[in-house]
Amino acid sequence: xxxxxxxxxxxxxxxxxxxxxxxxxxxxxxxxxxxxxxxxxxxxxxxxxxxxxxxxxxxxxxxxxxxxxxxxxxxxxxxxxxxxxxxxxxxxxxxxxxxxxxxxxxxxxxxxxxxxxxxxxxxxxxxxxxxxxxxxxxxxxxxxxxxxxxxxxxxxxxxxxxxxxxxxxxxxxxxxxxxxxxxxxxxxxxxxxxxxxxxxxxxxxxxxxxxxxxxxxxxxxxxxxxxxxxxxxxxxxxxxxxxxxxxxxxxxxxxxxxxxxxxxxxxxxxxxxxxxxxxxxxxxxxxxxxxxxxxxx
Amino acid sequence: xxxxxxxxxxxxxxxxxxxxxxxxxxxxxxxxxxxxxxxxxxxxxxxxxxxxxxxxxxxxxxxxxxxxxxxxxxxxxxxxxxxxxxxxxxxxxxxxxxxxxxxxxxxxxxxxxxxxxxxxxxxxxxxxxxxxxxxxxxxxxxxxxxxxxxxxxxxxxxxxxxxxxxxxxxxxxxxxxxxxxxxxxxxxxxxxxxxxxxxxxxxxxxxxxxxxxxxxxxxxxxxxxxx
Numbered sequence: 001x002x003x004x005x006x007x008x009x010x011x012x013x014x015x016x017x018x019x020x021x022x023x024x025x026x027x028x029x030x031x032x033x034x035x036x037x038x039x040x041x042x043x044x045x046x047x048x049x050x051x052x053x054x055x056x057x058x059x060x061x062x063x064x065x066x067x068x069x070x071x072x073x074x075x076x077x078x079x080x081x082x083x084x085x086x087x088x089x090x091x092x093x094x095x096x097x098x099x100x101x102x103x104x105x106x107x108x109x110x111x112x113x114x115x116x117x118x119x120x121x122x123x124x125x126x127x128x129x130x131x132x133x134x135x136x137x138x139x140x141x142x143x144x145x146x147x148x149x150x151x152x153x154x155x156x157x158x159x160x161x162x163x164x165x166x167x168x169x170x171x172x173x174x175x176x177x178x179x180x181x182x183x184x185x186x187x188x189x190x191x192x193x194x195x196x197x198x199x200x201x202x203x204x205x206x207x208x209x210x211x212x213x214x215x216x217x218x219x220x221x222x223x224x225x226x227x228x229x230x231x232x233x234x235x236x237x238x239x240x241x242x243x244x245x246x247x248x249x250x251x252x253x254x255x256x257x258x259x260x261x262x263x264x265x266x267x268x269x270x271x272x273x274x275x276x277x278x279x280x281x282x283x284x285x286x287x288x289x290x291x292x293x294x295x296x297x
Numbered sequence: 298x299x300x301x302x303x304x305x306x307x308x309x310x311x312x313x314x315x316x317x318x319x320x321x322x323x324x325x326x327x328x329x330x331x332x333x334x335x336x337x338x339x340x341x342x343x344x345x346x347x348x349x350x351x352x353x354x355x356x357x358x359x360x361x362x363x364x365x366x367x368x369x370x371x372x373x374x375x376x377x378x379x380x381x382x383x384x385x386x387x388x389x390x391x392x393x394x395x396x397x398x399x400x401x402x403x404x405x406x407x408x409x410x411x412x413x414x415x416x417x418x419x420x421x422x423x424x425x426x427x428x429x430x431x432x433x434x435x436x437x438x439x440x441x442x443x444x445x446x447x448x449x450x451x452x453x454x455x456x457x458x459x460x461x462x463x464x465x466x467x468x469x470x471x472x473x474x475x476x477x478x479x480x481x482x483x484x485x486x487x488x489x490x491x492x493x494x495x496x497x498x499x500x501x502x503x504x505x506x507x508x509x510x511x512x513x514x515x516x517x518x519x520x521x522x523x524x
Contacts, residue, residue, distance in 0.1 A: 049508050049509065052479075053480075053482075054479070055478030070478055073478075075508075131510075132511065199523065203523045203524075204524060205519075231523055234523070257518070258517045262517065262524050
């Protein structure tokens with residue numbers, strides 16, 4: 001064989017072998033298997049949706065099976081953090097920012113042995129918000145049609161560093177959850193033991209502003225939300241919000257739909273006063289809310 | 298006074314008629330629907346209107362058998378039109394009174410195809426008294442078509458009016474959506490994991506989604522879950 005080709009093949013193989021050390025297989029029972037990434041010797045990450053509500057899983061490593069306990073799931077970014085003593089060394093995470101459209105990546109997971117697919121990043125774009133209101137540091141679209149066994153597997157660059165977790169997106173797309181986003185979720189979970197659920201306690205319905213009101217509120221678009229339900233003893237009830245209030249801004253951020261509000265709440269400090277502007281009966285009212293963690297009242 | 302469609306008038310007349318002659322023919326309807334979810338809702342709806350359901354048909358053939366030689370029987374079916382249609386055509390063949398509790402809008406073509414003079418079609422989650430009125434009207438030989446079912450109506454209700462989540466579905470979705478496992482949700486509510494899965498699946502169907510994350514977002518957008 002041509003020596004250049006042989007070198008190339010050897011380099012590819014050693015890259016795949018190195019990457020395979022950083023991934024595990026995950027079995028949630030009934031033959032449903034996917035993959036996970038070894039974050040450190042006690043912690044794995046995998047695709048939250050693939051778990052389907054499981055609370056323990058069997059983790060398959062190169063040296064055998066161990067039990068994994070789900071610590072937290074963030075469905076909005078499709079990341080689950082799992083505690084499992086794999087004893088494996090954690091992966092080296094690259095900044096996904098170094099990744100560019102067209103770059104080669106290896107997607108690596110594990111069933112009985114390693115599963116490796118050479119792929120590439122079809123498109124790498126700026127930070128984006130998922131349809132579930134999750135904030136991702138980069139948009140990474142990998143080649144479509146992910147093998148289900150590879151869901152939750154690692155996407156590695158040619159240096160063998162993790163740049164993203166491969167997950168299945170809508171319309172058979174394969175999305176990469178950036179390593180920076182994983183880092184953020186894992187450190188929150190390891191710090192607090194869970195993911196905070198900031199909440200206000202309002203149910204909302206979309207309304208369309210007429211031109212006069214749109215101009216009065218100095219908004220660019222006519223979409224807005226009004227309060228159609230307030231939970232008892234919630235931050236919204238404490239702040240004196242009323243049924244029918246149109247939520248104009250929270251912490252200065254204009255709210256056009258319910259997801260805007262959900263995202264805005266993740267950015268305000270929990271338990272500290274936050275300014276809310278509501279439009280009520282033809283006039284603007286200022287209120288102050290203390291956004292709380294739903295799980296920890 | 299706003300213009301009143303003939304169907305509205307028919308419902309009001311039926312209400313009057315119901316008050317006058319409540320005991321014509323057997324009071325217990327045959328509930329006919331393929332989906333266990335829909336059947337359970339129809340039975341609940343009938344019970345709330347003080348009708349005792351004694352027969353249930355899970356497919357159109359068994360409905361046809363139940364209706365044989367029973368001209369005074371009456372049928373309650375429902376769900377989306379596509380699922381209710383085969384049952385309605387059996388009722389039509391047997392010429393018995395039928396109440397269709399439809400979860401989606403219909404147009405005049407549907408009406409022309411299904412109506413045979415003894416069919417009362419009302420929307421899912423009918424206002425108080427509408428089910429009783431519809432039952433009485435169809436059994437008295439009236440044809441009733443709830444104006445809220447009219448696809449060309451200018452008044453459009455929010456999508457949540459079609460099939461709102463039950464309080465249990467909301468609670469289960471809220472907990473599962475916060476990232477809790479199926480077992481953890483079950484423990485917190487004191488129900489079995491299978492019941493949790495049943496409520497989640499039912500919520501997914503109503504919201505037309507396939508994942509927990511999508512379900513939470515859809516429910517928040519529809520004003521059924523709080524933020």
